[in-house]
Amino acid sequence: xxxxxxxxxxxxxxxxxxxxxxxxxxxxxxxxxxxxxxxxxxxxxxxxxxxxxxxxxxxxxxxxxxxxxxxxxxxxxxxxxxxxxxxxxxxxxxxxxxxxxxxxxxxxxxxxxxxxxxxxxxxxxxxxxxxxxxxxxxxxxxxxxxxxxxxxxxxxxxxxxxxxxxxxxxxxxxxxxxxxxxxxxxxxxxxxxxxxxxxxxxxxxxxxxxxxxxxxxxxxxxxxxxxxxxx
Numbered sequence: 001x002x003x004x005x006x007x008x009x010x011x012x013x014x015x016x017x018x019x020x021x022x023x024x025x026x027x028x029x030x031x032x033x034x035x036x037x038x039x040x041x042x043x044x045x046x047x048x049x050x051x052x053x054x055x056x057x058x059x060x061x062x063x064x065x066x067x068x069x070x071x072x073x074x075x076x077x078x079x080x081x082x083x084x085x086x087x088x089x090x091x092x093x094x095x096x097x098x099x100x101x102x103x104x105x106x107x108x109x110x111x112x113x114x115x116x117x118x119x120x121x122x123x124x125x126x127x128x129x130x131x132x133x134x135x136x137x138x139x140x141x142x143x144x145x146x147x148x149x150x151x152x153x154x155x156x157x158x159x160x161x162x163x164x165x166x167x168x169x170x171x172x173x174x175x176x177x178x179x180x181x182x183x184x185x186x187x188x189x190x191x192x193x194x195x196x197x198x199x200x201x202x203x204x205x206x207x208x209x210x211x212x213x214x215x216x217x218x219x220x221x222x223x224x225x226x227x228x229x230x231x
Contacts, residue, residue, distance in 0.1 A: 004039075004042065007039060007040070008039060008044070008046065008064060008081060009059070011037050011039060011046045011062075012046050012059040012060070012062040012064070013059040014037065014184060014185075015035050015036065015037050015046045015047070015048070015059075015062050015184060016057050016058060016059045016061070016062055018035045018184055018185060018188050019033075019034075019035055019048060019054055019057055020054070021188050021192070022035070022054070022109075022111060022188070022191070023054050025192050025195070026113070026114075027111040027112075027113040027191055027192065027195055028054070028111050028112065028113070029112070030053070031050075031051050031052060031053055031054070032111075032112050033048075033109075033110055033111040033112060034047060034048040034089040034091055034095075034109070034110050035047070035048060035107070035108075035109050035184055035187070035188060036048070036089075036092075036095040036107065036108045036109075036184065037106060037107050037183070037184040038099050038105070038106045038107070039064075040106070043066055043067045044064060044065070044066060044067070044072065045064070045065055045066075045067060045095060045096060045099055046062050046063070046064055046065075047062065047063055047065065047088050047089050047091075047092055047095060048062065048063070048088075048089050049061050049062070049063050049083075049086040049087065049088060049089065050086070050087045050088060050089050050090055051087075052086070060083070061083065061086060063083070063086060063087070063088040063089075063092075064081040065088050065092060065096065066096075067096050067099050067100050068093075068096055068100075069088060069092040069093045069095075069096040071087075071088060090149055090150075091110050091149065091154070093150070093151055093152045093154070093155060094108075094110070094149075094152060094153075094154035094155035094158065094178070095108045095110075095155070096152065096155065097152035097154075097155025097156060097158075097159065098155050098158055098159060098180065101155075101159045102159060102162075102163070102180065104182065105180045105181070105182070106181065106182050106183040106184065106186075106187075107180065107181045107182070107183050107184030107185065107186060107187035107188070108178065108179070108180055108184075108187055109178070109179045109180075109181075109184070109187040109188050109190070109191045110176065110177070110178050110179075111176060111177055111191050111195070112176040113176070113177060113191070113194070113195040113198070114195070114199075115195055115198035115199040115202055116141075116169075116171060116176065116177040116194050116195050116198040117171075117175075117176040117177065118198070118202070119141075119143075119171055119198055119202075120143070120171040120172060120173055120174060120175055120176050120177065121174055123143055123173045123174070124143065125140045125141060125142050125143045125171070126140060126141040126171070126197060126198055126201055127140050127201065127210065127212065128140050128212075128213055128218055129201060129204065129210035129211060129212060129213060130197055130200060130201065130213075131213070131221055132193070132196075132197065133197050133218075134213060134217070134218040134219075134220075134221030134222055134225075135221050135222060135224075135225035135229070136168075136190070136193045136197075136225070137166065137167040137168065137169060137193075137194075137197075137222075138165075138166025138167060138218065138219070138222035138226075139165070139166055139167060139215070139218055139222075140167070141167050141169050141170070141171060141177075141194060141197070141198075142161050142162070142165055142167060142170055142171070143161070143170070143171050143172075143173055144157040144158055144160075144161040144170045144171065144172040144173060144178075145157045145160075145161075145172070145173060146172075146173040146174050146175070147172065147175070154172060154175070154178075157170075157172060158170055158172070158178050158180075162180065166222060168180050168181055168186070168187070168190040169190050169191070169193075169194040177191060177194050177195070179191045179194060
């Protein structure tokens with residue numbers, strides 16, 4: 001149990017720190033948005049508490065749940081992971097569904113970043129017209145279906161949309177972007193890059209129709225970036 005407690009403590013600190021990246025890049029306002037992380041080797045996840053401002057976040061406030069979004073305690077007598085005054089994020093069911101159905105995913109992020117959410121409001125995918133999109137997303141950033149918050153409907157839409165896509169980002173219609181990664185830091189990076197390309201492609205369309213990139217070239221860009229660049 002002590003090894004697991006140490007692991008959870010480390011992940012809570014990491015998840016807490018990564019929330020500052022969302023504010024640093026202007027991806028969230030007030031208490032909206034969240035980062036979560038899978039606890040490797042266990043059916044557990046760590047996620048932001050609901051309704052707590054970013055300035056007030058601390059590692060000990062991060063909520064530990066099972067992969068159905070139910071809060072759990074690390075020790076039934078001491079309750080090291082528990083905080084009875086806090087509930088997990090309202091998006092917890094969506095995150096948990098992703099972890100249950102995408103075993104390679106180690107981190108999930110949700111924001112309402114301005115430009116990506118504007119594309120989501122239109123129900124329009126972001127076309128791959130930038131080499132950086134080929135690198136990061138391997139093609140378009142797809143649109144997921146409309147779904148209400150409260151159960152795992154959003155998670156179902158994320159999984160169905162991304163299971164056959166290279167993209168680590170999906171724009172849930174009328175809602176906003178969700179991103180995934182092999183770890184929470186990669187998911188945060190995807191959220192930052194999603195907003196950047198959403199803004200750039202929007203501006204390009206004000207000047208005219210952006211030029212498409214041939215799919216074979218997109219595939220080459222993605223393969224090089226994912227498997228060669230920085231290695």
